[in-house]
């Protein structure tokens with residue numbers, strides 16, 4: 001890192017020396033103090049790095065950059081005996097390049113500053129004493145002491161004390177969160193009030209914070225489609241530009257005109273219009289708790305008209321409660337049914353399982369251990385309990401085993417979980433989940449921003465799906481879907497050429513997140529699988545962030561268009577016209593040329609701050 005820094009500052013030092021040398025030589029030559037060879041030597045010295053970059057790019061990357069255009073302009077001016085024009089143009093362009101590279105560095109640095117950092121040391125409690133140690137020497141389970149005003153150095157669990165923590169560095173939410181015993185805390189967040197003893201679970205590169213940084217850094221290097229497009233357009237235009245410039249020279253024989261023209265005709269600058277926007281937009285999103293894995297996804301999300309949602313855990317909270325138990329076989333009591341159901345569900349990590357287990361605990365039902373156990377994906381499960389064969393799950397599971405069941409008509413909108421014991425219907429559990437706060441508002445917002453189809457795909461039954469979907473204003477839904485059906489449904493939508501975004505919690509829909517053009521996963525904490533499958537990760541599972549993601553991506557895409565059309569297009573077309581009309585000479589052209597670069601820069605970094 002340090003060598004990297006000095007390398008850059010040394011590079012900048014030489015840039016500055018070049019600018020000053022060319023500038024002073026031009027002035028002294030103009031005043032008649034130095035002879036022509038000295039000016040030429042200074043020009044050659046100034047041109048050296050530009051020409052080197054131009055040639056390296058041309059040979060290694062087959063890329064024609066601005067540097068090549070400017071180098072040709074300077075060489076043309078020398079050959080055409082317009083020495084002073086050449087050296088002044090060179091000086092101004094060197095200034096422009098210097099500003100551009102230094103400000104690119106600045107933008108990157110400011111992103112890192114925005115996101116912040118994690119302390120490198122921690123105070124731990126050992127044998128009743130406090131000692132400061134390096135993060136790298138921490139061991140799992142160490143107790144880290146955090147005082148008011150300090151940054152929490154590790155991910156972990158509060159084991160003593162309480163306090164309010166500003167989690168903005170990772171969630172974008174600046175309202176402090178109260179932390180008490182057993183609360184989870186994250187490295188990089190700030191303890192504003194109180195004092196905490198935190199038992200470390202993760203440190204260094206494993207923390208949520210480090211994963212966020214890694215994501216943002218990776219994102220910078222992936223190109224958006226529009227960036228590739230501008231690069232392609234630029235390389236297409238180049239031969240035409242050269243023919244045009246040569247044509248102008250043959251007609252006018254005016255060297256100054258050609259120099260001025262070369263300054264404005266370099267299409268390579270089209271390529272500058274996007275990367276800075278992408279970096280700024282990704283940083284902006286990260287600050288709001290939205291992690292975008294690449295410019296590509298920002299651009300696709302901006303254009304998306306179809307968004308698919310998973311139901312359980314995404315549109316609903318994913319913490320269902322048991323409303324009612326129906327007894328189908330009078331040999332069993334409600335407690336018996338809960339005993340079998342909860343004993344089986346104890347082995348499942350499905351949110352529905354929890355509803356049954358919680359009720360069994362409330363009624364002090366003693367559970368046992370199943371001897372056999374089987375999962376039917378998207379249907380339910382089977383278990384052997386006290387030498388009885390227990391099946392618990394949805395209607396399909398019962399149909400598969402040819403068990404006839406009936407349903408109570410009062411709880412139509414609930415999810416019915418059927419249980420059979422020894423292939424005979426034993427009871428039905430009615431479970432419901434609450435819709436997430438803000439779900440309806442988020443969907444309204446998406447529709448306002450141009451999303452036409454809001455589709456819900458769920459493994460749950462059609463009645464429940466219908467109920468949720470009409471409450472939220474969902475355009476269409478598909479129920480009884482197995483995880484692989486969700487992938488097929490997305491493929492079908494895509495087969496019409498449609499780009500599809502998918503929002504899920506990653507529990508049973510990671511493959512669908514991968515299939516979608518833009519996969520969005522809710523909540524970074526704990527679900528490594530979803531984080532890997534998704535293209536956009538919401539740090540907190542807050543639905544309004546989905547509408548925010550869409551808004552930021554639209555704004556970024558608009559900024560790119562402004563940069564290409566306004567910053568580069570208009571200024572260059574106007575510049576070329578004025579040069580051809582003889583209004584602008586080479587020096588004026590070089591000065592005016594600083595304008596679009598500055599405009600593009602300002603317009604891009606604006607994304608970090610403006611209200612979106």
Ligand SMILES: Nc1ncnc2c1ncn2[C@@H]1O[C@H](COP(=O)(O)OP(=O)(O)OP(=O)(O)O)[C@@H](O)[C@H]1O
Nearest residue numbers: 310311312348350378379380392393394458459460
């Ligand atoms: N452990 C389980 N206990 C009881 N029923 C289950 C269990 N697992 C799955 N099921 C049944 O299978 C259905 C489909 O489950 P799946 O996990 O595919 O989707 P889901 O959680 O209902 O909804 P979504 O697809 O919206 O996340 C559930 O609605 C439920 O009826």
Ligand SMILES: [Zn+2]
Nearest residue numbers: 269593596597
């Ligand atoms: Zn330009």
